[in-house]
Amino acid sequence: MARKRFADMNCSVAQSLDIIGDWWTLLIVREALLGTQQFADFQSRLGIAKNILSKRLQRLVENEILMRVDIGRSGSRFAYRLTPRGKDLLTVITALREWGDRWIFGEGNEPVVIRDRRTGGLVPPLRITDGEGLAIEARHLRAEPGPGATREILERTRTLD
Amino acid sequence: MARKRFADMNCSVAQSLDIIGDWWTLLIVREALLGTQQFADFQSRLGIAKNILSKRLQRLVENEILMRVDIGRSGSRFAYRLTPRGKDLLTVITALREWGDRWIFGEGNEPVVIRDRRTGGLVPPLRITDGEGLAIEARHLRAEPGPGATREILERTRTLD
């Protein structure tokens, strides 16, 4: 049977994962955020098989996360560049990196750190905050049906804790 | 060939994806955050095959994202509950949800919204901020080797844009 897709679920998490949840896909986006643009560079930096890379890049272009720009005079030399939609995945990648830093490598063993170029300071971790920028604890958060909710969601209002 | 694992890459994003990047895994965590605890409930709410769910739950328990608690008097009735490590994935799920809200459903069509119980207000989107809580634009962010960097990383210092 074909792998089940999540595209029909009425849930933004599922929809997002349907597009970027494939094996390798987010690592390709991470490479793109670090400046990689060409097929051969993605391939050698990630150690991904060429046929898989080819499929993933195609899918990322179809979904307008990358665009394939023709460079080179008259033919086939291409650059894959992030679209605004793709650049906006920085938050997702950041959340994943920070989680790995905290729970796998541990404080003081981060392979990569992010710095604010203007001040030179390290960028503090992402937090869920209120309008004033103050952190909100999970037990104070409540999930509830939004304007695009379907019937199954309507019964589920839950505290996130 | 077996699917390649990312566990040996010196990168927090790759390590995180190695653990939670499997098809279905983050949706199971999302369900857990919404309060689901039992096998049959995960199965019916997600529409996932039982053998796959079984494997994913096992892996999540091995990786200490869920714990399997024995409920019921004298035997086999179990609850899968999030550990602190698992609860900390809320940021990742939130980033994914918000990306999907922005780029797939669009403003005003969110299936689910998150509210601050104390104030009743909607929770604003995650942002990468400096120490004062002010947003930092991507072009002001720079990735550079951290304390746990290996040699391949040492040459790569990049602006994220």
Next chain:
DNA sequence: GCGTTTGGTTTCATCACGCAACCAAATCGA
């Protein structure tokens, strides 16, 4: 004009995913 680089595609073997059937222990209902 010729070798090399780039950006793939093809082939084949292996593994993961999905469905349905099956199952044993625990619990529920009468």
Next chain:
DNA sequence: TCGATTTGGTTGCGTGATGAAACCAAACGC
């Protein structure tokens, strides 16, 4: 107390996805 049902799985089988290596054509560099 005994049979039915619920819970939490496992097993078998078919199909699609993944990975390695070989192959290839068009562009580019000299």
